[in-house]
Amino acid sequence: MKCTVKTFGITRDITGAREVELEVAEGATVHEFKQALFKQYPRLASLTSLFIAVNHAYADDGQVLAAGDEIALIPPVAGG
């Protein structure tokens, strides 16, 4: 399935876009999603950390993605 992925902070600079598209298998986990992501954008693997948000919440590696999920890349946060 095709995921539309929001990017923020340094992940937007690395990918060069506010949203990128990534092809993963139906029923892929967040872990599998990240593997596909790092293959497409190797520089993302060099970040201090990279979390995946699904529907506005932090997702565990084991969470299964569904079509229509709002997916976002969360590089190290620095609010405040």
Next chain:
Amino acid sequence: MKCTVKTFGITRDITGAREVELEVAEGATVHEFKQALFKQYPRLASLTSLFIAVNHAYADDGQVLAAGDEIALIPPVAGG
């Protein structure tokens, strides 16, 4: 010597005045001052605490009073 003593809070209610006069010996200590004070105003002895301020600072019982010192009664404080 005659001391002029400022009163605050409940000590003003007890003494009934913003300033009271108290006669103590030349070279009297704060401890001796308090004894004379309690004799003149016994209800002051019932307070939770009573500190004496001399020239805008808390005074120890052993501090010697001098003519012209600014003396004040400091009942339990409750600022903030």
Next chain:
Amino acid sequence: MIKITPKPIDIQKVIDTASSLGAGAVNVFIGTVRNTAHGKNVLWLEYEAYEAMAVAEIRKIIDEASHRWPLLGWAVSHRIGTLKPGEVSVAIAVSSPHRKDSFEACQFIIDKLKEKAPIWKKEIFQDGEEWVSAQPNVASVYN
């Protein structure tokens, strides 16, 4: 800035006075009049201060806080006179490069101010009034 004032406290001014371009953090403590005490409705409070000594004691507290934490700015304003529930009785602001210091220093200052500053308050209830903390085991002195 150390201020004892009968006028309403301008909190933004307290904050601005404490702020600094080198600071990443400002912590502000605001004391407000509660509408109840000892389970009774508070109509209003009367605050009074021994002003010259209060300023001197607060200055000592600030000096001690400045030695213990890397403060870049600070301000303390304490109101006196008649205050209704909800009104601000005290505002303290401190700034520091990092936030932990600002929290610790601000808490130290209000704790010490309450312990040392010669300021008093009388609670006025429907059925009486009481100088707060003045007498042991007396719920309301002037009932």
Next chain:
Amino acid sequence: MIKITPKPIDIQKVIDTASSLGAGAVNVFIGTVRNTAHGKNVLWLEYEAYEAMAVAEIRKIIDEASHRWPLLGWAVSHRIGTLKPGEVSVAIAVSSPHRKDSFEACQFIIDKLKEKAPIWKKEIFQDGEEWVSAQPNVASVYN
């Protein structure tokens, strides 16, 4: 009130929103832009947020704080966009009956917000720029 806004933060409004007639204490944390980082002058910062998720994460933090401390009111406002040194990036206010709880809860909220809220900042220096904390052992990425 949880607000992510490109406009200057109205601190008095944050405080008023958090205040309560039953509260004796309001603690306020204000984050401000420092004029230096890594020993270099900061020209300005660019803040950005994943807004819907930031609001959701801050709400979880407030819920947890409300369970741990007896809060009577609270407000969080975080600014995004371009901020110069001295400007306010975040303001958090909480009120509680007694002061210790207000300090602890406010510190908890800012600590967790910095850990969890999806908000990023880029420091702009004379000679480069850097997304804060994004990469290990990289002093400035885009020199």
